[in-house]
Amino acid sequence: EAGVAQSPRYKIIEKRQSVAFWCNPISGHATLYWYQQILGQGPKLLIQFQNNGVVDDSQLPKDRFSAERLKGVDSTLKIQPAKLEDSAVYLCASSLENSPLHFGNGTRLTVT
């Protein structure tokens, strides 16, 4: 089966600019996650979707981060405006109910 697809792989922006990341989950996976992985740390959950509804966004900095999953398939994560501390790898994952997560290769964001 095709894995989780993410784009772009790398992005460099200046602080206060905007950026968007895209994720296409494995076909049929109802649950989609966005994680932030800062260098040297484990992934931290930003937001979890079940189909096109938000299940958990308690750790999403909503003043600057937003995410959507239109039609319950693809998802986009946006940061506006970016800060230096947003430099990280943004991982998308998907899963079936009560099943392990399948991760994409991530988008490495550098904010200068």
Place this chain on the structure above:
Amino acid sequence: AQSVTQLGSHVSVSEGALVLLRCNYSSSVPPYLFWYVQYPNQGLQLLLKYTSAATLVKGINDFEAEFKKSETSFHLTKPSAHMSDAAEYFCAVRELNNNDMRFGAGTRLTVKP
């Protein structure tokens, strides 16, 4: 709230030696437990999972982990390290009927020739 603690941010072993990566969890109910591996510039790949069946779980590449409820541990082992095992390893916990997965801070494994 569920969480995991990985003891040792960096472990170094010689090729052919035993690999032991430590993970302790906290959860109010019996959890699902996972080990993931991350190679440079890649996403996380599932090594193995514990889902309340056998306490000794075997995964890919000869890795295995044992769930010990009395010690709230889920340590990852491999009898003989290979150079290709060098990577970052993450322990993760998820409670039953809850898709929220929490990761540890990770342990970087280095394998010396």
